[in-house]
Structure formats: structure tokens, C-alpha cells
Amino acid sequence: MRFSFVHAADLHLDTPFRGVPVDSGLLGAFQQATFRAFSRIVDLCLRERVAFLLLAGDLFDMKDRSVRARLALRRELERLHVAGIQTFIVHGNHDPLSGDTGTLGLPESVKVFGAGWEEAEVRREGRLVCRVQGISYPDAEVRENLSARFGRTAPDFTVGLLHANLGGVEGHANYAPCTLEDLAARGLDYWALGHVHTRAEYPLPGGAVAVYPGNPQGRHVNETGERGCVLVEVEDGRTRRRFVPVDTVRWHRLDVPLTGLTSLDALVAALLERVDTECSAELEGHALRLTLTERGPLHRELARPDALAQLEADVREQLARRHPPVLLESLRDASRPALDLEAVRLAGGFSGTLLAEAEALAADPEALTALWAEEEDLRVLSQRLRRLGVDALDPPRPEWVEEAGARVVEELHEEEAG
Structure with a gap:
């Protein structure tokens, strides 16, 4: 049958x-x-x-x-x-x-x-x-x-x-x-x-x-x-x-890397090109969230007060005029400063030493476990998360320590550049 x-x-x-x-x-x-x-x-x-x-x-x-x-x-x-x-x-x-x-x-x-x-x-x-x-x-x-x-x-x-x-x-x-x-x-x-x-x-x-x-x-x-x-x-x-x-309006979450982009014009062009690539003309409309990712010199420009909001407003207006129209739900910045961590590591000094220490700690499971046991703030946060049914900090992950080291160096770099 x-x-x-x-x-x-x-x-x-x-x-x-x-x-x-x-x-x-x-x-x-x-x-x-x-x-x-x-x-x-x-x-x-x-x-x-x-x-x-x-x-x-x-x-x-x-x-x-x-x-x-x-x-x-x-x-x-x-x-x-x-x-x-x-x-x-x-x-x-x-x-x-x-x-x-x-x-x-x-x-x-x-x-x-x-x-x-x-x-x-x-x-x-x-x-x-x-x-x-x-x-x-x-x-x-x-x-x-x-x-x-x-x-x-x-x-x-x-x-x-x-x-x-x-x-x-x-x-x-x-x-x-x-x-x-x-x-x-x-x-x-x-x-x-x-x-x-x-x-x-x-x-x-x-x-x-x-x-x-x-x-x-x-x-x-x-x-x-x-x-x-x-x-x-x-x-x-x-x-x-x-x-x-069977959908007629489609939602998207799209990442746009800052790598290689050195001007706002280039960034806007990259954003619009990414949208055109993903948004089919066969539908009646699209809605999306754009997220800026990776490292690039424009990170510092976009960190200025209201810069991201102004860029978002401009891109939203351009997308709304497209056919089919595109609604920009939000433009978010998850990018990082244009910083060569390998060069920082080789240059030594405080920043280089900090990166080296973070890498050494991440490579030593016993030291990593001891850090989690000895650091009061980490222990309290871990206990609170467990009470909520979240084991996000257990076990401690080496990449977290490396990421923390890189973040601190980036902040120091941004302060010096400012």
C-alpha cells in the first residue's frame, strides 16, 4: 500500500x-x-x-x-x-x-x-x-x-x-x-x-x-x-x-570578519555583500543579526562612543531599501583589536611574560586545578553555578586561561594606544 x-x-x-x-x-x-x-x-x-x-x-x-x-x-x-x-x-x-x-x-x-x-x-x-x-x-x-x-x-x-x-x-x-x-x-x-x-x-x-x-x-x-x-x-x-x-520571511545570524578591512567604506561593503550572499531574492523578506568578528584595525574605530550605533543605523537604512527588503535586528561587535600576539610574546616585557605565564598554566593540569581550588572568586562563582544546575566551570579548561591572558594584553595595548 x-x-x-x-x-x-x-x-x-x-x-x-x-x-x-x-x-x-x-x-x-x-x-x-x-x-x-x-x-x-x-x-x-x-x-x-x-x-x-x-x-x-x-x-x-x-x-x-x-x-x-x-x-x-x-x-x-x-x-x-x-x-x-x-x-x-x-x-x-x-x-x-x-x-x-x-x-x-x-x-x-x-x-x-x-x-x-x-x-x-x-x-x-x-x-x-x-x-x-x-x-x-x-x-x-x-x-x-x-x-x-x-x-x-x-x-x-x-x-x-x-x-x-x-x-x-x-x-x-x-x-x-x-x-x-x-x-x-x-x-x-x-x-x-x-x-x-x-x-x-x-x-x-x-x-x-x-x-x-x-x-x-x-x-x-x-x-x-x-x-x-x-x-x-x-x-x-x-x-x-x-x-x-514554506517560510516567506527568513531569519539569519551572520558573522562578518574585520580581518583585512581598513576603512568604514570597506566594512559597509563587506556587510552588504554578506547579506546579498545569504538572502535569497525568492522570499518576501529577510531579518538578520550581523556580528563583527576576528581582529582588525577598525575595532578601535568602532569602540568609540556611538560609533557602532551610527554604523548600525546606516546599514539598517540601506538594507531596508533592498528588494526583497531586509530588516536588521541588530549589529553587534565581537571583534578584537589588531594585535599580533606572537609578536608580543617574542618581544618579552610585561605583556610577553603574561602571555607566557598563561600558556604555561594552561599546559599544567595540576596547576590549573590548584588555581581553581585556591582562587576564592572562582570557587564561589563555580558553587553558585552548580546550584543553578550549570557546570560551566567544571572542569577548568586550559583555553580559558589562555584567553584571559590574551584579553588582558589586549586591554593594556588599547590603553597604551589611547
């Missing part, structure tokens, strides 16, 4: 994008972006003539769904209904069942799973081709391992539709937590997951797989790169999966 379906999650319809300036020229594109991405998902379903669409939670950005978001959802699902394509939905922490007003109905071809585990059948031309199991969040916070409620009921290809944090992924609330072992124990063929916004696949025993498609539209600078959904083709119980981008 051959069939296909589309797996999407975390639509976050009607995300407000509050950080986008009203006068940026991109606000309208951002405000429509989540809706346009979902429309592209439906276009894909129609183009590929799939059997069904899976939506794995967080369809809406807020528990109190906006009227605009609900109407857009119904409009798109109606397109699938007319084409004879079913839709299966679970709700997650952003759009729990408790937030549904019940004032807008959905087409008959749409199955919304309730707060208790359920299983539905997918039939084509009277033949059973697939089983879909799912469960929605009754409220925003669900701490139970919901995967334990799932389980194979028949030999047919079976999908588990679940909004969950698999393996305690950082940066996402630990709702409906589960492990790969939990999912494998349920014996299903495909786990259609939502909640984590980064695309990922996890193989399971027997050819099964657990998949996060990621969210279809990046919403801030920490959601960079292509965003989309997964087209799944099933044949003889095995799946072939293809990621399909």
Missing part, C-alpha cells in the same frame, strides 16, 4: 512580531508570514495529492485564539476538505483545548483529538491505509508523559500525533516529556511530533522514526534558516521523508 501525508507543527498563527518596527517596510510581511506559510503547506498537500495532513500542536500563538487566526485556519482546511484530504490535529501548550471558544466549526474531514487518547482510521476507496493516534493538551501545562497512552492496536501503519519534549530539549518548556525509549516501546511506525521548533529526526527500532518538522515560519533571530514541513511517502510500511521549506 502506497500513500503520502504532510506533517507540520507549531504554526503559531497570528504571531504579532512585536519587535519589527512599524516603519521598517517589513511589518506587513511579518504579520502575514505565519498565514502565508500555512497556505503553502496546504498548497503542498493539494499538489502532492496526499491522503492527510497532520498538525502537531500550537496551531495558534495564543491560548485566546484571534478571530483572524481561526478564520484563516478554517479557510485553509476547507480547501483540503473540498479536495478530499483529511486533517488530524492535536493542540499543545500555546493552544490548549481550554482556550477553544467553540464559536467556529471546522470541516467534517478534520479530526481534532481530545484530552483523552484516541485512534482514527484513514481510508481510501474503502480500504484502511493508516491509523492515526493522538491526544491534545487540556490546559497549557502538561507534565505527564503522554506517549505512555499510545500503543499499536493493529498491524496497519500507525502514526502517533503528539506535542511533546523529546529528550528534554533545552529552550523549550518540558511539557509531555518523553524519551526515545518511551516512543520505541509503543511500537508505532511514525511519531509526528510538535513543540520543538528545530527540525530533527530520530530513528527507532524496526524502521520507525520520530520527527520534528520544526515550525514553518521563523519568528525571531533564534529561529534561523529554512523553515517548513515534512512530506512523508509510505510504501510497504516504510517511510521516505522530504523536508519542504
Whole structure:
């Protein structure tokens, strides 16, 4: 039996994008972006003539769904209904069942799973081709391992539709937590997951797989790169999966090295060239964070009061005039002074001795450990971090000492140059 379906999650319809300036020229594109991405998902379903669409939670950005978001959802699902394509939905922490007003109905071809585990059948031309199991969040916070409620009921290809944090992924609330072992124990063929916004696949025993498609539209600078959904083709119980981008506005984090740049004109040209290289003209817009890196003589120029802010304003204005327009979220300086540390080391003196001592300490594990044990400030900081569950300073790393030595020499160099 051959069939296909589309797996999407975390639509976050009607995300407000509050950080986008009203006068940026991109606000309208951002405000429509989540809706346009979902429309592209439906276009894909129609183009590929799939059997069904899976939506794995967080369809809406807020528990109190906006009227605009609900109407857009119904409009798109109606397109699938007319084409004879079913839709299966679970709700997650952003759009729990408790937030549904019940004032807008959905087409008959749409199955919304309730707060208790359920299983539905997918039939084509009277033949059973697939089983879909799912469960929605009754409220925003669900701490139970919901995967334990799932389980194979028949030999047919079976999908588990679940909004969950698999393996305690950082940066996402630990709702409906589960492990790969939990999912494998349920014996299903495909786990259609939502909640984590980064695309990922996890193989399971027997050819099964657990998949996060990621969210279809990046919403801030920490959601960079292509965003989309997964087209799944099933044949003889095995799946072939293809990621399909559907985002209309894309976020980027780009580094621009200062190395070799000796003038502001050259720096601006390098920034704009970097943007042009990474920002496709096929999209409706881009948003990005630029970070200056490495060593260069312009570091001192940019360290002057307001210099970086003025450069940022100039670049932001130029990018906004591009087609498609580009929103500069921020310009950040992580560059270093144009300092030849090897020359400093060879020249000796206080700075050379400091670098040599730092290198010697970094190369001596016993001395390094003793420094951490004897230095009161380091010990107190390490203890505080451990109480917060962070082992950032354990064990001490040699590169930290070398970096500290280089930083001190750079500061001394900057003071002398000033």
C-alpha cells in the first residue's frame, strides 16, 4: 500500500512580531508570514495529492485564539476538505483545548483529538491505509508523559500525533516529556511530533522514526534558516521523508570578519555583500543579526562612543531599501583589536611574560586545578553555578586561561594606544 501525508507543527498563527518596527517596510510581511506559510503547506498537500495532513500542536500563538487566526485556519482546511484530504490535529501548550471558544466549526474531514487518547482510521476507496493516534493538551501545562497512552492496536501503519519534549530539549518548556525509549516501546511506525521548533529526526527500532518538522515560519533571530514541513511517502510500511521549506520571511545570524578591512567604506561593503550572499531574492523578506568578528584595525574605530550605533543605523537604512527588503535586528561587535600576539610574546616585557605565564598554566593540569581550588572568586562563582544546575566551570579548561591572558594584553595595548 502506497500513500503520502504532510506533517507540520507549531504554526503559531497570528504571531504579532512585536519587535519589527512599524516603519521598517517589513511589518506587513511579518504579520502575514505565519498565514502565508500555512497556505503553502496546504498548497503542498493539494499538489502532492496526499491522503492527510497532520498538525502537531500550537496551531495558534495564543491560548485566546484571534478571530483572524481561526478564520484563516478554517479557510485553509476547507480547501483540503473540498479536495478530499483529511486533517488530524492535536493542540499543545500555546493552544490548549481550554482556550477553544467553540464559536467556529471546522470541516467534517478534520479530526481534532481530545484530552483523552484516541485512534482514527484513514481510508481510501474503502480500504484502511493508516491509523492515526493522538491526544491534545487540556490546559497549557502538561507534565505527564503522554506517549505512555499510545500503543499499536493493529498491524496497519500507525502514526502517533503528539506535542511533546523529546529528550528534554533545552529552550523549550518540558511539557509531555518523553524519551526515545518511551516512543520505541509503543511500537508505532511514525511519531509526528510538535513543540520543538528545530527540525530533527530520530530513528527507532524496526524502521520507525520520530520527527520534528520544526515550525514553518521563523519568528525571531533564534529561529534561523529554512523553515517548513515534512512530506512523508509510505510504501510497504516504510517511510521516505522530504523536508519542504514554506517560510516567506527568513531569519539569519551572520558573522562578518574585520580581518583585512581598513576603512568604514570597506566594512559597509563587506556587510552588504554578506547579506546579498545569504538572502535569497525568492522570499518576501529577510531579518538578520550581523556580528563583527576576528581582529582588525577598525575595532578601535568602532569602540568609540556611538560609533557602532551610527554604523548600525546606516546599514539598517540601506538594507531596508533592498528588494526583497531586509530588516536588521541588530549589529553587534565581537571583534578584537589588531594585535599580533606572537609578536608580543617574542618581544618579552610585561605583556610577553603574561602571555607566557598563561600558556604555561594552561599546559599544567595540576596547576590549573590548584588555581581553581585556591582562587576564592572562582570557587564561589563555580558553587553558585552548580546550584543553578550549570557546570560551566567544571572542569577548568586550559583555553580559558589562555584567553584571559590574551584579553588582558589586549586591554593594556588599547590603553597604551589611547
